[in-house]
Amino acid sequence: MYTSGSTVTTYTNAVGSVNCLYSGSQIYCYAAGAVTSASIYSTSVARVSSSFSVLAYSNPLASSNPYVYATTYFNNAIFMGGSINSSSEKNIVYSNGASWIKSGAGFNGNVTYLLPFNGKLYAAGAMTKDGNNSASMNYVNELASGGTYWSKTGTNNLPAACVALTVHNGQLYACGTSGGVGYIYKYNSTDNVWVNCVDPGYTPGTLLDIESYNYRLYGIERNASGQYSLVSFN
Amino acid sequence: MTKIFLLLTCILFLFSCKKSDPKKDLDVANLKDLKDGAQSNSSSSLITSRMIIATTGSVINNIKTVDNQLFVMGSFSTLGSASSKKIASYYDYALHSFPSNLNFGTVSDVDLFNGRYIIGG
Numbered sequence: 001m002y003t004s005g006s007t008v009t010t011y012t013n014a015v016g017s018v019n020c021l022y023s024g025s026q027i028y029c030y031a032a033g034a035v036t037s038a039s040i041y042s043t044s045v046a047r048v049s050s051s052f053s054v055l056a057y058s059n060p061l062a063s064s065n066p067y068v069y070a071t072t073y074f075n076n077a078i079f080m081g082g083s084i085n086s087s088s089e090k091n092i093v094y095s096n097g098a099s100w101i102k103s104g105a106g107f108n109g110n111v112t113y114l115l116p117f118n119g120k121l122y123a124a125g126a127m128t129k130d131g132n133n134s135a136s137m138n139y140v141n142e143l144a145s146g147g148t149y150w151s152k153t154g155t156n157n158l159p160a161a162c163v164a165l166t167v168h169n170g171q172l173y174a175c176g177t178s179g180g181v182g183y184i185y186k187y188n189s190t191d192n193v194w195v196n197c198v199d200p201g202y203t204p205g206t207l208l209d210i211e212s213y214n215y216r217l218y219g220i221e222r223n224a225s226g227q228y229s230l231v232s233f234n
Numbered sequence: 235m236t237k238i239f240l241l242l243t244c245i246l247f248l249f250s251c252k253k254s255d256p257k258k259d260l261d262v263a264n265l266k267d268l269k270d271g272a273q274s275n276s277s278s279s280l281i282t283s284r285m286i287i288a289t290t291g292s293v294i295n296n297i298k299t300v301d302n303q304l305f306v307m308g309s310f311s312t313l314g315s316a317s318s319k320k321i322a323s324y325y326d327y328a329l330h331s332f333p334s335n336l337n338f339g340t341v342s343d344v345d346l347f348n349g350r351y352i353i354g355g
Binding site for chain 2 (some may be wrong): 018022023048198199202208209210211212213214216218219220221222225226227228229230231232233
């Protein structure tokens with residue numbers, strides 16, 4: 001759906017669920033998730049044109065029941081990450097405009113967040129190895145501009161799968177939950193290490209997302225009883 | 235009289251020494267250094283506020299900064315409110331419905347495109 005002033009208009013030719021949007025190209029807004037563009041074919045990703053109509057984009061993914069968690073634009077291509085399990089896709093793909101292509105060797109686990117930053121594309125998720133189950137991977141990995149293969153971000157790893165990334169005060173932050181306790185780590189690019197940045201006096205519940213806003217870092221936390229809190233950090 | 239004057243002078247001198255106690259200043263400096271050091275070396279980040287924004291049974295999928303606004307997305311009820319929000323803008327330490335007439339489904343993401351907000355869910 002889209003807004004025009006206070007009016008909300010709902011698309012009728014996009015069926016399924018949208019999990020993520022990306023409008024950075026200014027030509028199309030890409031919508032991905034488990035989208036079915038009903039009039040054309042099942043695609044998992046659709047695009048909204050400048051006239052606000054929904055179109056399918058590229059050929060369908062090869063995976064059965066793919067679910068896209070993240071989409072972004074990098075190296076002049078649309079990237080999608082998610083649960084995209086076919087051998088030709090391995091959870092992270094990019095488009096050449098006609099079909100989806102596995103990025104590097106892919107990953108052995110779901111990709112939940114994509115973030116371009118400082119000339120690199122960062123992919124976060126639950127991966128432990130590349131898509132060949134060969135090279136070891138971290139929960140956050142990076143692809144250099146013009147690069148082909150993904151490499152680990154950091155000589156150390158995060159404590160558990162990463163669910164979100166953000167850039168705050170010019171630095172990369174990651175969050176997730178390990179053993180029921182949320183974590184937020186900051187990436188020290190000089191030393192190539194992840195550093196815990198949660199105060200010892202604060203025990204977060206499940207951390208679902210982080211975002212930088214108005215010079216502060218915000219997080220969404222869910223406690224054991226299911227209440228959600230907005231937390232802010234120095 | 236002279237003795238009393240000298241005694242008062244000594245008391246004032248000692249009091250002034252106490253006020254500028256270098257150890258006390260050092261302690262304050264160390265405490266500050268410890269806090270600053272923790273932020274720069276071990277990168278501790280002190281939580282500054284925690285505000286319950288949604289009651290049990292709610293779902294929050296995403297927070298995202300778009301168009302210089304912080305949006306909270308999902309399907310959630312805030313404390314003291316019977317109506318369920320799908321997407322809200324956070325400012326003035328509170329969540330505000332956005333847009334006011336969106337009252338169905340579950341929102342996962344929002345982005346600004348050609349002057350309009352595209353909302354997916």
